[in-house]
Amino acid sequence: MEYRKIGNSDLEMSVITFGAWAAGGWMWGSTDRNDAINAIKASYDLGVTSIDTAPIYGQGDSEEIVGDAIKGISRDELQIVTKFGMRWDLAKGDFGFKSKDNDGKDIDIYKYAGRESIIYECEQSLKRLKTDYIDLYQIHWPDKTTPMSETFEAVSRLIDQGKVRYAGVCNFNAEQLKEAGQTLEIISNQIPFSMVNRAVEDKTVPYCIEKNKSVLAYSPMERGLLTGKITKDYKFEAGDHRKGNKFFTAESIEQTNAFLAKIKPLADEKNASLSQLVLRWTIDQPGITIALVGARNAMQSVQNAEAVNVKLTVDEIEFIDFELKNAGF
Template sequence: MDKVQLPSSDVKITPITFGAWAIGGWFWGGAEENESIKAIEAAIANGMTTIDTAPVYGFGQSEEFVGKAIKGKRSKVELLTKFGLVWDRKSGHIHYEKTVDNEGNPVSLYRLGSKKNVIKECEDCLQRLGTDYIDLFQQHWPDSSTPLEETMEALEILKDQGKIRAGGVSNYSANEMKKAEKYFKLSSNQVPYSMVNRDIEDEVVPHCIANNKAIIAYSPLQRGVLTGKITADYKFSEGDHRPTTPFFKEPNLSRINALLDKIKPIAESKQATLAQLVLNWTMRQPGITCVLAGARNEKQVLENLKAAELMVSDDEFASIRKKLDQLTLEV
């Protein structure tokens, strides 16, 4: 798989990247360690060498699983992780109240971008991942309680120390990116983007294209609803947060499945799954540098990899876009 270069760095990443949120278990109804590690190993062995994780994904579990899977393979992989969501201390910006960790203990999440915290989190990430450097370190969410220049200064310090190769942000607006750029040369912005969630096309995409910033698209399958496998009677595991989100509720679920029925013939004509067609569509949209494709097991990894191989014509993409423009959702 040909890699693409992150701007303002010498880091190259794969256009489909292993998204490690689900293997953290939190919000996904748990995760099995051996299956998770085998999934990462399969990704690396088949050319998907870039892995995106975060401390909050399972409160350290995702990073720990990644660390075990890449042991002895560090030179072959690119590690993307994050900072700025904490659960072991309070800050001035509450992010998520009253959730539970993987052991069922009540926790609240806070956004914290202070210099001291960013540097501490980097050390914690390095330890869990079993490495001495991170390829891309990203602020998970903006923190209104910390001056932006302080957060960006921390990234500069870590880069100078060689502990990170590049710095980026996540869930930033175009305007927030402009402000951050005054203090640090950002490589990327990781943002939600899918067929049914295209808000970034208005401002973030034009800004990133004009200023040579990478866009790392997360939730391209909208947490699984765009696979076509989520029906009204689908049984979710205990602790799975997805049924409470707008795209999984009616009338949205029925409308999304009706859209998928309309584009399914395109996938079938290529002997592909809906998920593969959706991933391919997302990869090929203007400004998108790579897409994060989550997987819990080896089978899902191999299915995701096939998405990059699909040959979809401009006419077929135009047909899909027309159907998307006709879709109305209540979000």
């Protein structure tokens, strides 16, 4: 495994970090708790020491699964990354969207990062994760109803108390990052980035490079699209958020698969899967520090972890970039 320093901190994370959204089941159709725990353990055995989760993933289920999976592992060998600011149990702040929990019950999701809410959320996360500190604590989405100074003063207090080591953000643009940094040092920004979704390359990634903020890229496999296993007639389970998503229209799937067919010979040449080639390309991109990758079972998590063994030359990266451009991405 390879490890990289996060921002100006002394926190190091594995370049392949276990993304535990799907482990929580919510918006992914379902989850198998034992499979998810085994997936986390299998990736740890290959050096994946960093795990990213959030309270909203399964309304606590994902964090509890992570807590169970890391039992018996020395805490100082792990980097636990979680979030705050999305409430399903409190109607306060900026209304996000309507959803259903894992039991099919209707829930309303709010983006809220008020001081008292953050303190409460942190305590709940610590309990579910069965730990006494969080390595990197991130606001999940900007909350336009709360002054940013109030939000990050609360995180600063948690750092002073030893419950949090470092502060990060998710889904922030360059201007929001700058504003957050006026209250507290922000070491990272978790943002969507994949071969077919590169909008953040315009302003956000260059700002992060300039200010030495690490980029934690989420959905680098574009939620499974870049595995090459999604066909235009693919059937999604009930509750799977990908159904109706713009990347999963029949036209988008065909366009993506045509591109993947062009780079598959390179994957074959390296004795790698398409997924591994995609992940290696991702962590080789300028400004991208970490790739957050989900897995439903141990086999998937092992394959993800082994992506670090793929090595790409400058010419090979240029070839992939050329095919991406030709495909319209």
